[in-house]
Amino acid sequence: MTKKLDATVFHNGFLNSFDFVLTDCDGVLWNRNEAIPGAKETINALQDMGKTVIFVTNNSSKSRYEYHRKCEVLGFKSSVDRIFPTSYCVAVYLKSIDFKKKVYVLGSSGIAGELHSAGIPFLPVGPDPMPETEYWYNWVAKELKLDSEVGAVVVGFDQHVSYPKLVKTVSYLKDPNCVYIATNIDEQFQTDLKHLVIPGTGAFIRAVEAVSGRTPIVLGKPAKFLYDCIKYQYPDLDPSKGIIIGDRLSTDILLGRSTGLRTLLVLTGVSDLNEVERCSNSNCENKQMMVPDYYLPSLADLGRLMGVIQ
Template identity: 45%
Template structure:
């Protein structure tokens, strides 16, 4: 019965935007990216006047960890004060919506809770909508657990889980004897404590075809200059490989993360701008939804990446090309009228 309900929800929540995505991607195959700083100021102002709604990524666009990216507060707040609807849409699953709200407001952004879209909240509400009444095993952080607690869903798994006593001990004393029979879903998010025991437990639960498999996002790595920090996507791929089944992804570029805004006519795709630093999540979401897209160079992808995709003969890479580019979001300040 659970699998039937799940399939119905997948169709209603995720498949219903597939046609929109196909149409949008077809329109973007031969797209050229405008480098806004190379255009006349009035042309940029006229372009910005087309938008009633702004969706912006957070990490790599507005801030990097705890540091605000210069000019981002002023731009976002000017958008808000001009009457535009501004949404913060993040694939980061480590915090609740309330925690993101607190961080943003302390930095100086004039944002409200209902304007924050986060993957931990999306995952919890997905299960709530399907009247899920079992237990969730989490590979992830407290943000996911807190959001599940808020909707009355029990969960466990957050925190360290190390291999003690070797593989035989793990198999004999945990996997064979102590798996929780009430687990009906596995959610995978970012987990700095990801380990072999967690992978083994998650895939053991997922060996049951009735167990739901959700992932908050598939971002491969974090925007760093001096080293590589693997992102949630690397963990999700590990679990998918061992489980031999794909996860249902809650966050960008899945159009379901902002489907309610479109369906309820809160935003109009043709008058919406998606701003991001990562083309295979942020920009691809915008393309899939029929939004205009703006890439900023303060995070993962740069103009050099865009130029490579423009020369590519691969349709999938063409979908990653943004409509416009700026080195940083703060560069828009000069084009926004007070």
């Protein structure tokens, strides 16, 4: 059962129970471009007391450097080598399989930036729209060229998704040797816009699957690749001395539970206590694996227990 991380739990050796922290970003540290109140004081205090804080996010829209800059702007202490967005994991994965060809990216500049840093060639990202012609099929047949050097397709979030991009994605995937990578399979972004639903990468993955029949290698949470990336760079991390802080049961908490980390849910993002209760009461093993050890309304509450926030 989930416990509130209250003063009793806290004073019963909570802080000494871990050496390192994986913290999700969206919904935990910030929402969009605004820091969540108290998050930076808490994260910075954990680092000041010697905890290794590692930033993990399924969001592929920025590179490590861009996230580092965002941390600086919003006041979170960080270093580039402690930031693990899925954009970076794409480059790590391709290096790990000694990939030598070109990458086609249905995604944005975050992925492009990481591929560039890793010296992996890729086709340009950005808008690739359908022209306004009466005969779309003729245009596709005549103008839409594939690059024979492409050997991998990466699907991440792409606000410029278009029909030509979809055609290219599924056409490259016709070749069963073409590597197919998804940064994550989150169907929606969290939003406080009451009237709008904001589709995520998972929507593109499902469209591509319907056409190509292909299932991607998923790098982001709850898949373990992201955690493997971290362990590769920090081989001494012992899961029994770690905790993950997240806002989403199906990604953060599930990854934590399945890798043996302790798990802390904060309620400043996607999941709420009703969802925790549904998972607790479910007979499904996968749902049971989404139940966190602890929860708190916000990271600020941890800061208050630590005495760094009034």
